[in-house]
Amino acid sequence: MxxxxxxxxxxxxxxxxxxxxxxxxxxxxxxxxxxxxxxxxxxxxxxxxxxxxxxxxxxxxxxxxxxxTWVGLENYTRLFADPEVGRAVLNTLMYTVLGLLGIPVAIVFAALINRPGLRGVSVYRTAFFLPVVTMPVAVAMLWRWLYNGDYGLVNQVLSVAGIDGPNWIADPGTAMYALVVVGIWSSVGYNLIIFLAGMQGIPKELYEAASMDGAGRVRQFFKITLPMLSPTAFFISIVSVIGSLQLFDLVFVMTGSGQSARANPAYSRLQTVVQLFYERAFVTNDRGYAAAIVIALLVLIAALTVAQFRLQRKWVHYV
Incomplete structure (x- = not known):
């Protein structure tokens, strides 16, 4: 060529x-x-x-x-000897454990909304999801007013039944439980949407076969719905635990900060690890110690997440 x-x-x-x-x-x-x-x-x-x-x-x-200046492990030595840190960790863990009660609540509501033939499902979804998209500060201020011992709506309703309600946030015996109710109320909508999506992904043939075998709705719920939702429940539990361990905004707004917060009789029952970090970093300007606190919290979150993954593997083999 x-x-x-x-x-x-x-x-x-x-x-x-x-x-x-x-x-x-x-x-x-x-x-x-x-x-x-x-x-x-x-x-x-x-x-x-x-x-x-x-x-x-x-x-x-x-x-x-x-x-x-470099001080080595001095902050961590001080951290493990500080009773206030131990109290904050216990408060945070207690809130986290009680907050997990929102998972079965969300499952029940999701099952009720997922019933065939139910009208207005989108309305129910929106109503439950509204607290999730509401600013946490607004939620805390609303519930702070509801829980007020003098003119709060909760005590006003209880007074109709002849019950003299306490000052829910100022009373050490009720402060943590009142806070948990707010946490569950503000997060149940998110969990419900996730569980509802999981339920709608379960094959209808399983329910039809169970109905032919004579299984009622309650038995179908425990034998089909709950086992099939275990991966979804595991995801929700991971997210819930991590979010609960980082609790700050609700406590900060509902109790205040600095001396005003410490004047609250229930302060020692409500102080969380993140709130203690905030006080050390931005109130007392002890930033090195605050950094050690938040690193300890990071390790705690990682440890609990690993433990949850291991429990999930055992649960899968058990099921």
């Missing part, structure tokens, strides 16, 4: 295909990295770097006018 001067002979189709194959994976990888670069950069700057900074600061002591 002859070629004219100054022109390049055409390459074979086989060579072009090999060149395209060599360029293809590399080009796709570069485009992939380019697309995830903004997200990866944001995660590194706003999440990973602050975590590394906090770990470093947990080994330092801060002065009243800024600046810090």
């Amino acid at each position: 002859t070629t004219t001067a100054g022109t390049r002979p055409p390459r074979s189709s086989t060579g072009a295909a090999h060149a395209a194959k060599r360029r293809g994976p590399r080009t796709e990888a570069l485009w992939g990295y380019a697309f995830i670069a903004p997200t990866g950069l944001g995660l590194a700057v706003f999440y990973l770097w602050p975590v590394l900074q906090t770990v470093y600061f947990s080994f330092t002591e801060w002065g009243a006018f800024g600046g810090h």
Whole structure:
């Protein structure tokens, strides 16, 4: 085959295909990295770097006018000897455990809404989900008014039945339970939507076969619905535990901060780990100790999450 001067002979189709194959994976990888670069950069700057900074600061002591010095494990030694930290951890764990009662509540409501032929399902979904999209500060202020011992609506309703209700947030005997009710009320809508989606994904043939065998709705619920919802319940439990361990806004708004909060008789029953971190970091300016507290909370969250995953594996084998 002859070629004219100054022109390049055409390459074979086989060579072009090999060149395209060599360029293809590399080009796709570069485009992939380019697309995830903004997200990866944001995660590194706003999440990973602050975590590394906090770990470093947990080994330092801060002065009243800024600046810090390396003190090693002194903050962690102080943390394990501080009774206020232990009390805050117990309060947080108690709130977390009691808050898990919202999971069966959400399952029951989801089962009621999922009944065939029920009208206005979208209305019920919206009504239950409204507290989830409401600002936590607004929720806390609303319930603070409802729980007021002098003019709160809860005590007004109880007075009709001749019951003299306490000051729910100021009474150490009722403060934690009142707070748990608010937490469940504000999160049950999210859990309900997730459980409702899980129920609608269960094959209808299972219920039809159970009906033919004579199983009623209650038996179908315990023998079909609950076992099939175990992965969904596991996801909800993980999210609920992590969210409960980071509780701050409800307690902060309902009890206040600083001296006003400590004047509350129920303060020692409501103080959480994150609230203690806030006070040490931004009220007393003990930032090194505050960093140690929040790192300990991070370890606690990781440990409980690992424990939940192991329990889930045992539950799957049991079922």
